[in-house]
Amino acid sequence: MHGFGRNAGVGSPSRRSLIIMVVAAKLSLIAGLMTLLWLGAGYLSAGASVFVFHGVVLTALLALVIWGRGRRQSLVGGRSDDEHGNAIGIVLHGAATYDLLARMLTLGREGRFRTSMLRLAGLRPGEIVLDVACGTGTLAIAAKRQVGPTGRVTGLDASAEMVARAKAKAQRVQLDVTFVHGAAQTLPFDDARFDVVTGTLMLHHLPKRARAAFAREARRVLRPEGRLLLIDFGKPARRSRLPTLHRHGHVDMQAIGALLTEAGFEIVASGDVGTKGLRYIRAMPAHTDDEGPSCGT
Numbered sequence: 001m002h003g004f005g006r007n008a009g010v011g012s013p014s015r016r017s018l019i020i021m022v023v024a025a026k027l028s029l030i031a032g033l034m035t036l037l038w039l040g041a042g043y044l045s046a047g048a049s050v051f052v053f054h055g056v057v058l059t060a061l062l063a064l065v066i067w068g069r070g071r072r073q074s075l076v077g078g079r080s081d082d083e084h085g086n087a088i089g090i091v092l093h094g095a096a097t098y099d100l101l102a103r104m105l106t107l108g109r110e111g112r113f114r115t116s117m118l119r120l121a122g123l124r125p126g127e128i129v130l131d132v133a134c135g136t137g138t139l140a141i142a143a144k145r146q147v148g149p150t151g152r153v154t155g156l157d158a159s160a161e162m163v164a165r166a167k168a169k170a171q172r173v174q175l176d177v178t179f180v181h182g183a184a185q186t187l188p189f190d191d192a193r194f195d196v197v198t199g200t201l202m203l204h205h206l207p208k209r210a211r212a213a214f215a216r217e218a219r220r221v222l223r224p225e226g227r228l229l230l231i232d233f234g235k236p237a238r239r240s241r242l243p244t245l246h247r248h249g250h251v252d253m254q255a256i257g258a259l260l261t262e263a264g265f266e267i268v269a270s271g272d273v274g275t276k277g278l279r280y281i282r283a284m285p286a287h288t289d290d291e292g293p294s295c296g297t
């Protein structure tokens with residue numbers, strides 16, 4: 001999931017200075033917008049939490065640049081392609097930094113945050129789960145705790161660094177979770193293998209064509225009565241007249257629903273997750289007349 005080319009670090013003084021200036025300018029813009037919000041509450045449809053979110057992220061990134069933490073490894077990788085030249089999407093690197101930022105943004109409650117999202121999947125003991133774009137494995141580990149010793153969980157991510165850290169985290173808590181390096185558009189699994197497929201905060205890193213490929217792959221690897229849960233930042237109800245701070249971070253979930261329908265899914269439920277800006281879609285494979293009726297979730 002995830003900004004600059006993998007080898008485009010911040011080692012040179014000129015590049016480091018440029019990054020500092022750009023981030024400082026963006027922080028100044030956020031400060032100005034927050035001032036407007038404070039003086040005219042309700043004027044900005046995005047809400048204060050959006051600016052606080054970006055302020056924390058950018059402050060952390062600026063600190064990492066100043067401290068030289070990003071010299072060898074960049075958190076955000078550029079758009080990547082597979083061996084056939086197909087776009088994979090934005091791939092995040094720097095797994096340790098990713099975990100640090102996740103802890104900061106969730107005030108140390110990332111595990112609880114991921115567990116609350118999993119409630120929408122309705123996991124049951126013994127189920128087989130695939131978490132696509134699993135990052136460092138926090139949600140996959142939480143899923144394993146819910147499906148229990150008779151269930152199985154696999155996490156997949158396009159970043160080898162994320163997969164390695166996820167494996168280490170699972171070993172540390174002594175849970176049997178499988179982590180695989182791969183792309184959402186070409187899932188390396190057999191047909192009808194999983195009861196549940198999840199994809200959280202990953203759609204906004206995929207190009208539109210890649211989203212369609214992922215939907216088809218999710219349909220392929222799900223069992224006939226399986227469930228798909230997608231969670232991401234939905235588009236604001238009203239477009240602000242001010243410049244967008246993080247345009248790629250918003251997903252038109254209605255368009256995602258239409259895409260899933262085209263891929264052979266039936267939308268079961270959708271709505272707000274409960275955390276500002278996050279929306280979910282839960283779907284299951286649609287059944288033809290000769291396959292019989294589908295079961296509810």
